[in-house]
Structure formats: C-alpha cells, structure tokens
Amino acid sequence: MTRHSLTTGPTRRTVLMGFGAGLTVMAMPGALRAQSGPTVLRFGLSTFPPSIKPWDNTGAAANTVKLMLNRGLTGYNNASELVPELAESWDWESDTSIVFKLKPGARFHNGEQVTSGDVKWSLEKILEPGSSSFLRRDLSMINGIEVIDDLTLRVTLSSPSAVMLDLFANFNCPIIWSGSQGEDYIGCGPFKMKSQERGVYIELERNDDFVEAGTPKVEGIRFIVYADENLRYAALEAGDVDIIEYLPWSQFDTVDASDKLKMAASLGPYMFLLFNVTQGPFADPRVRRAVGFAIERQDIVDAAFAGRGEPLFSFPNPQGSPFDLSDPEHEWSYDPDRAKALLAEAGYPNGFDCRLLATATYGMHQDTASVVQAYLAMIGINATLDLPDWATRVTAGTEGRYDLCVHGTSGYYNDPDSIASLLHSANPSYLQSFGFKSDRIDSLLDQGRAETDPDKRTAIYQELNTVYFEEVPQVPLNWRVQAYAMSNRIQGFASFPGFLNGASTYSLDETTLG
Amino acid sequence: MAAFLFRRLVAAAGMLLVVGTIIFSLLVIVPGDPAALLLATGGGSGTEEQIAAVRERMGLDQPVWQQYVDFLTSSLRFDFGTSLIDGSSIAENIGLRLPRTLELIVAGALFALAVAIPAGTYAGLHAGGRFDVVASAANALLTSVPGFVVGTLFIYLFAQILRVLPAGGYVPFAQDPVQHLRMLVLPALTVGLHLSTIIFRMTRASVLEMRGHDWVRTATAKGLRRRLVVRRHILRNALGPVITVVGLQLGILLGSTVLVEFVYNWPGLSGFLVSAVEQRDYPSVRAVILTVAAIFIAINLAIEILYSLLDPRIRQQ
Numbered sequence: 001m002t003r004h005s006l007t008t009g010p011t012r013r014t015v016l017m018g019f020g021a022g023l024t025v026m027a028m029p030g031a032l033r034a035q036s037g038p039t040v041l042r043f044g045l046s047t048f049p050p051s052i053k054p055w056d057n058t059g060a061a062a063n064t065v066k067l068m069l070n071r072g073l074t075g076y077n078n079a080s081e082l083v084p085e086l087a088e089s090w091d092w093e094s095d096t097s098i099v100f101k102l103k104p105g106a107r108f109h110n111g112e113q114v115t116s117g118d119v120k121w122s123l124e125k126i127l128e129p130g131s132s133s134f135l136r137r138d139l140s141m142i143n144g145i146e147v148i149d150d151l152t153l154r155v156t157l158s159s160p161s162a163v164m165l166d167l168f169a170n171f172n173c174p175i176i177w178s179g180s181q182g183e184d185y186i187g188c189g190p191f192k193m194k195s196q197e198r199g200v201y202i203e204l205e206r207n208d209d210f211v212e213a214g215t216p217k218v219e220g221i222r223f224i225v226y227a228d229e230n231l232r233y234a235a236l237e238a239g240d241v242d243i244i245e246y247l248p249w250s251q252f253d254t255v256d257a258s259d260k261l262k263m264a265a266s267l268g269p270y271m272f273l274l275f276n277v278t279q280g281p282f283a284d285p286r287v288r289r290a291v292g293f294a295i296e297r298q299d300i301v302d303a304a305f306a307g308r309g310e311p312l313f314s315f316p317n318p319q320g321s322p323f324d325l326s327d328p329e330h331e332w333s334y335d336p337d338r339a340k341a342l343l344a345e346a347g348y349p350n351g352f353d354c355r356l357l358a359t360a361t362y363g364m365h366q367d368t369a370s371v372v373q374a375y376l377a378m379i380g381i382n383a384t385l386d387l388p389d390w391a392t393r394v395t396a397g398t399e400g401r402y403d404l405c406v407h408g409t410s411g412y413y414n415d416p417d418s419i420a421s422l423l424h425s426a427n428p429s430y431l432q433s434f435g436f437k438s439d440r441i442d443s444l445l446d447q448g449r450a451e452t453d454p455d456k457r458t459a460i461y462q463e464l465n466t467v468y469f470e471e472v473p474q475v476p477l478n479w480r481v482q483a484y485a486m487s488n489r490i491q492g493f494a495s496f497p498g499f500l501n502g503a504s505t506y507s508l509d510e511t512t513l514g
Numbered sequence: 515m516a517a518f519l520f521r522r523l524v525a526a527a528g529m530l531l532v533v534g535t536i537i538f539s540l541l542v543i544v545p546g547d548p549a550a551l552l553l554a555t556g557g558g559s560g561t562e563e564q565i566a567a568v569r570e571r572m573g574l575d576q577p578v579w580q581q582y583v584d585f586l587t588s589s590l591r592f593d594f595g596t597s598l599i600d601g602s603s604i605a606e607n608i609g610l611r612l613p614r615t616l617e618l619i620v621a622g623a624l625f626a627l628a629v630a631i632p633a634g635t636y637a638g639l640h641a642g643g644r645f646d647v648v649a650s651a652a653n654a655l656l657t658s659v660p661g662f663v664v665g666t667l668f669i670y671l672f673a674q675i676l677r678v679l680p681a682g683g684y685v686p687f688a689q690d691p692v693q694h695l696r697m698l699v700l701p702a703l704t705v706g707l708h709l710s711t712i713i714f715r716m717t718r719a720s721v722l723e724m725r726g727h728d729w730v731r732t733a734t735a736k737g738l739r740r741r742l743v744v745r746r747h748i749l750r751n752a753l754g755p756v757i758t759v760v761g762l763q764l765g766i767l768l769g770s771t772v773l774v775e776f777v778y779n780w781p782g783l784s785g786f787l788v789s790a791v792e793q794r795d796y797p798s799v800r801a802v803i804l805t806v807a808a809i810f811i812a813i814n815l816a817i818e819i820l821y822s823l824l825d826p827r828i829r830q831q
Contacts, residue, residue: 048789050599050600051599051600130563130567131567132564132567137561183601197610197781198597198602198607199781199785199786199789200684200781224683226682226683226779227776227789228777230666231669231681231682231777231778231779234669234670234673234674234681234682235673235680235682235683235779237673237674238669238673238674238677238680239677240673240680240681240683361792388545389546389792390551391545391546391547391548391551391792391794392544392545392546394546394547394550394551395545395546395547395550395551396545398547398550427561428562429561
C-alpha cells in the first residue's frame with residue numbers, strides 16, 4: 001500500500017478550497033457593512049449601570065445615563081457654568097430662604113407639566129429617612145419646601161449653604177414626576193428610555209418636548225457596554241462607537257497622534273493614601289506625614305497614568321475652584337530625609353512592617369500601590385501588598401482591614417466643599433481613613449459650607465489646608481487626567497474642568513454627529 | 515429498568531443538592547458585601563444606615579440558615595428569584611443569555627469540525643508529508659496560545675487595522691441579521707480555533723491508526739474506489755473517538771467561554787456569571803451555576819441511559 005493509493009480522500013486542493021471559501025464568506029459581510037442611523041450617537045460605557053434609580057449614586061456610567069433621562073432645577077452649560085435648568089430663575093430672600101420659579105415649558109416624558117409639587121415630592125423623596133439617596137445628608141439643611149403656586153416654590157434652610165445650587169445640578173438630584181409608581185421613575189431629561197438589556201446596551205430616543213428647545217441635537221443615544229478598556233478603545237477605533245468614556249491612559253498618545261480621533265480631557269480625579277489610624281504606627285500623625293514626604297509623586301504619574309497627571313502635594317483644591325489655597329509652608333515635597341526624621345521622632349527610626357491595600361481590579365490602583373511600596377521601603381517601611389478584587393477591597397476598607405491603602409476619586413463640583421464626604425467624620429466609609437476623626441476638620445467643613453461670603457470662605461479653607469497637613473486624614477498623591485475619546489465627526493462635546501469632569505456629559509445636549 | 519432509572523435520578527438530584535450547597539457555602543465565605551458594594555460603585559459610598567436599608571431589601575439581614583432554606587425551597591420550585599442588583603428576573607436573564615452562549619459554542623464547533631476533520635484526515639493520510647508537517651506545527655502553536663490572546667489579535671487585525679469586522683458586541687438576529695452574523699464571526703472563530711486544534715490532533719491520530727488496519731488493506735485490495743475506502747473504512751471508524759471528545763469539549767465550553775465572551779463583549783451566560791460574582795449578586799451566581807450543573811448532569815444521565823439501552827449489563831451493576 002503506497003501513500004499515493006489513498007490520496008482520493010480529501011485532497012490538498014479540496015482542503016485549501018474549503019479554507020478559501022470560508023474566508024470569502026467571512027469577509028463578505030464587510031462589504032455589506034451598514035452604519036446605524038446617522039444621528040444616533042453610539043456611546044461606549046465602561047460598565048452597565050448597576051441601577052438607574054434617580055437619586056442613588058451607582059457610579060459614572062450610571063450618572064451619564066441618568067443625566068440623559070432626568071434633569072434637576074439647575075445644570076451646567078457647555079462652558080461648565082452653573083445655569084438654570086428646570087428652574088427659570090431663583091431669588092434668595094435671605095441666607096436661608098430661596099424662591100424658585102419653574103420654566104412653564106418643562107414637561108415629563110409622559111407629557112405632564114413639571115410643577116412645584118413634583119419638585120417638592122422629589123426633594124422629599126431624597127430626604128426621606130432611610131432612603132439610599134446619595135445627597136440625603138448633603139441636602140439635610142433643607143427644612144421646609146413650600147409650594148406657592150404651580151410654578152413657584154420656596155425652599156427654606158436650617159443654615160445657609162454655599163453649595164446648594166451645585167448640589168441641585170448633580171446627577172443624583174433630578175426632579176421626577178410625583179405620580180411615578182414603584183421603580184418606574186418618569187423624568188424630564190433630553191432623552192427617553194427606548195429599550196435596554198442588562199449588561200449589554202441602553203437605547204434612548206430623543207425627547208422632542210425637552211425644556212431646552214432645539215436640543216438634544218441627535219435623535220438618540222445607544223449606550224453600549226465595553227467593560228474591558230482596551231476593547232472599548234478598539235471599538236472606537238473600529239468605528240463601532242462614536243465616543244467612549246475612561247480612555248485608557250496607555251492610549252492617550254495614540255489618540256493624540258490619530259487624525260480620526262480626538263479627546264476631551266481634564267485634570268479631574270485625584271489619587272491618595274488612606275490609613276487605619278486605630279492601631280499601629282499610623283495612629284501617629286507624624287508617621288502619616290512622613291509617608292507624604294517619602295514618595296516621589298511624578299513616578300506614580302509616569303508609572304500608573306502614562307505621564308498624564310500632575311503631582312499633588314497638599315489639600316486637593318480642584319481645578320476651577322474659586323479659591324487660591326496655595327501655602328508652601330503646609331505642603332509636602334519629595335524629601336526622604338525629612339520623612340526619616342519624622343519617623344525617628346515618632347519612635348520608628350528603623351521603620352516597621354505594614355499591609356498596603358489596593359485592588360487588582362483597576363490597574364491604576366495596583367500600579368500606584370507598587371510605586372508607593374517601593375518608596376516606603378526606602379525609608380524603612382516594609383509594606384506588603386494586598387490586592388484583592390474590588391468587592392473585597394471595598395469591604396476591607398469599610399472594616400479597616402489594612403494599615404494603609406490606595407484610593408482615587410473625584411468630587412462633584414469645583415469647590416473644596418466637594419470633598420467633605422471624604423473628610424467629615426459624619427460619613428465614615430471606605431473612602432476615609434479608618435477610625436479617623438478630627439473635630440477641627442469637621443468644624444471647618446461645616447463652617448465653610450454654611451458661609452456665603454467668598455472672602456470668609458477663603459480664610460476657612462486656607463485653615464483647612466493647614467489642618468489637613470497637620471492631621472493628615474489622607475496623603476495626596478496626584479491628579480490624574482480623565483478623558484473621553486471620540487470620533488472627529490463629533491462636534492459640541494465639551495470637557496468640563498476639575499471635579500466637574502464627570503458632568504461633561506451635560507454637553508451631549510449640544511453634541512452633533514457630522 | 516424502572517429501578518435503574520430511579521437510582522440514576524436520585525443520584526442526579528443528590529449531585530445537584532451537593533452542587534447547590536457548595537455554591538451557597540462558598541458565597542457565604544467569600545468576602546465582600548453586595549449592599550456596601552452597590553452603594554460604593556464608582557467612588558461613592560453609602561452610610562451605615564443606607565447600607566443596612568439595602569441589606570434588608572436584599573434579604574441579607576436574615577440568618578444564614580434561613581437564607582439556605584429559602585434558597586433550597588425556591589430552587590425546587592425553579593424560582594431563581596430576582597437579581598440583588600437591579601431586581602430583574604434571574605430566570606429571564608438566563609433564558610436570554612444561555613442561547614447566546616450555545617450559539618457561540620455551536621458556531622465555533624461547526625467551524626472547528628469543518629476545518630479540522632478534513633485537515634486532520636488529510637494530514638493523517640499523508641503523515642510526514644508537507645501539509646502534515648506544516649499543519650501539525652501550526653496546530654502545536656495554536657494549541658498553546660490562549661483564547662484571549664487570539665481574540666485580542668483578531669480584534670487588532672480585523673477590527674482596528676483592516677476594519678472589516680466589528681471589534682465586539684451583539685445585536686439580536688431579529689434586529690439586524692447581517693450585523694448579528696458579523697459580530698458572531700470573530701468570537702466563534704476564537705472559540706472554534708482552539709477546539710479545532712483538539713479535533714485536528716484526534717482526527718489525525720485516529721486516521722493514522724485506522725489506515726493501518728487489515729480491513730483497509732482488504733478493502734483496497736478488493737478494488738474499492740479509494741474515496742470509498744477513506745470514507746467508509748477509515749473515516750467512519752476514526753470518527754468515533756473524535757465525536758466523544760467533541761461532545762466532552764462542548765460541555766466544558768459551556769462554562770469556559772468566559773474569556774472569549776469578555777474579550778468580544780458577547781453577552782452570554784458566562785459573562786453574566788462573572789459580573790454577578792463581581793457584584794456579589796448571590797442569587798444570580800447560584801442560579802447560573804445550578805443551571806450549568808443541571809445541564810451537565812442531564813447530559814450525563816442521558817448518556818448513561820443510552821448506554822444502558824445499548825448494553826443491558828450496565829443496568830445490573
């Protein structure tokens with residue numbers, strides 16, 4: 001039996017022909033490629049919103065979707081200035097009493113007019129005891145909501161508030177139709193829910209009766225979830241989506257160099273270290289301050305954020321903040337000698353061992369932790385990395401199962417008050433140093449919020465800056481650049497500065513697809 | 515036969531109970547509080563009071579034994595309950611996503627069979643020939659490259675460079691058939707590529723073994739057309755073990771397409787399971803694992819019954 005005698009099974013030619021036919025079939029649909037409707041914006045989200053309950057905060061992706069469905073009394077224009085949204089105007093009768101006039105043309109998605117009764121109902125829902133509303137504590141200075149007529153209402157406060165109008169513009173403070181049943185919340189945003197599938201997509205269609213006549217410009221938005229950041233970017237490059245949030249830092253250079261893509265970036269969130277101050281060396285503020293002097297922050301920016309960020313040496317006063325808080329006397333620098341001196345002063349001349357908590361879920365947290373670990377070793381602090389998944393990380397933070405830990409977040413408006421929830425002992429959470437409580441910081445935060453005179457507020461926050469350096473509730477590390485990337489066809493999408501970065505999606509109202 | 519069937523069914527039910535109990539216990543042990551997590555997503559945080567309120571809504575304030583009893587009794591009624599995260603029906607979610615994972619697996623398997631059986635047969639018939647050397651080397655290479663690497667390369671090549679196929683995603687067939695198929699191509703190829711390496715190896719080895727048998731020589735000697743010899747006397751015998759392996763692999767794929775689904779954003783069952791684990795959505799995790807386990811056990815049961823019909827001796831054991 002020769003090999004030749006058996007060659008009339010599949011021959012090389014038939015096999016190759018099979019391959020060829022397969023390839024042709026695969027490539028064929030490429031020619032039939034159809035663009036989805038030209039004016040439906042396709043938006044690549046980083047995660048599917050865990051919930052779009054109007055007043056709960058479940059993250060940036062949810063906030064973007066919520067902002068398209070719902071609106072509040074105030075909002076931001078494309079220049080990121082606070083402007084009336086459902087409110088037509090407002091008038092402060094005194095420091096603690098404000099009267100809102102509503103726009104008569106504002107309508108909910110079911111056609112009902114937006115009335116002061118709906119505003120009262122929504123605010124009361126937020127303030128309801130036991131509600132999971134994000135802004136419940138921040139808005140707790142509201143002690144009266146009085147309906148004057150259908151379009152006029154008075155809100156009275158127990159103390160003045162410098163930031164209430166900013167809070168009203170937050171994604172988590174929308175006005176919902178008071179007749180909404182159960183979980184079916186009816187809002188009045190620029191888009192209406194068309195269809196959705198959990199974990200996959202959310203499709204919205206234009207609300208033709210939106211209060212801002214002539215907007216939104218596109219006929220709909222299709223949010224598509226790409227959990228993997230590299231796939232999200234690939235989808236943008238392949239033209240599957242028109243815009244993505246959270247452009248991965250590794251791709252900034254590619255987008256810069258591309259003639260098809262552009263980005264809207266701002267120096268928004270910041271990275272910092274938290275401490276468990278209930279035990280061990282970190283209970284001593286001198287040790288915490290020493291950590292602040294031990295770290296070369298530019299290395300974090302370079303290693304974790306591909307150079308897209310800026311070192312942060314003191315209290316995180318956001319870009320766009322009206323206050324100048326710079327005070328070289330009370331800020332850190334990279335000064336290992338001073339760090340060692342502080343450690344010696346605190347009784348740890350030879351350093352110590354500790355656990356550094358971060359998460360493997362987010363590369364930027366993990367990379368930041370690695371750089372911190374290396375620099376701490378240089379002053380004798382041997383940190384063991386603990387890198388669980390995000391869920392475990394959050395619980396470990398809440399329960400204080402760490403010595404020091406990496407975190408990064410943003411406020412929601414460009415005012416020092418915006419990080420009160422990260423510092424005030426009334427809101428203990430995994431976002432704060434475990435067991436940390438400072439009466440001075442609490443009191444300054446309360447004063448700053450209740451003060452409406454800008455000069456007095458400046459003085460208050462300058463003092464807060466000093467106390468922050470002395471008591472070290474956190475060690476600031478760096479600002480990071482946060483970016484949306486988009487096709488060049490997109491016009492009118494604006495990048496809001498500082499902590500307002502997440503609110504940039506307000507500008508989707510004006511966005512067009514060329 | 516009835517007694518045999520009864521014993522097998524009891525054993526299958528027992529296995530499901532064990533699987534269910536293990537999943538339940540694991541999820542109790544794993545750290546991470548779904549309530550705190552829900553309120554913590556994206557840099558926010560809940561107050562203790564808010565977390566307590568959410569825990570109550572989720573039923574997590576009940577004692578563990580109570581949760582276990584509830585879980586068992588509701589599973590018996592096929593009532594998987596609702597997701598902790600968004601309150602959607604878990605049964606509906608599974609009903610939606612299981613077919614997509616199956617679609618991916620079936621499409622991948624069809625591709626793998628279509629490529630690997632002819633290629634494996636040809637290579638087996640011409641062992642040591644040029645095609646065999648090249649194909650076997652390529653096969654060794656592809657076997658050792660994990661699916662997510664292949665996936666990433668495919669996306670880079672076909673979506674980002676050539677821009678002929680989408681980078682990932684999904685649209686229902688009913689909504690846009692062409693786009694649906696275009697989105698299916700890359701993930702199915704990725705699933706199929708790995709499967710095809712296994713099938714190629716099995717087919718080649720099996721054909722190589724069969725072609726040396728006496729009956730093949732006899733068939734050739736009595737003047738049968740070569741095509742018939744290959745098809746009837748070699749392939750038919752050679753494919754037995756191949757089919758067994760393919761069957762096994764399909765079962766395994768049901769739980770292991772997760773990386774492919776992740777890389778291509780294909781909204782199948784494994785992706786649903788992973789995100790449920792990440793969010794500590796206990797009822798969803800349990801329901802998906804129970805479903806997959808039940809399918810496995812059902813397949814095994816079916817095979818056992820089939821074997822017992824073919825070979826009555828098994829029933830006596």
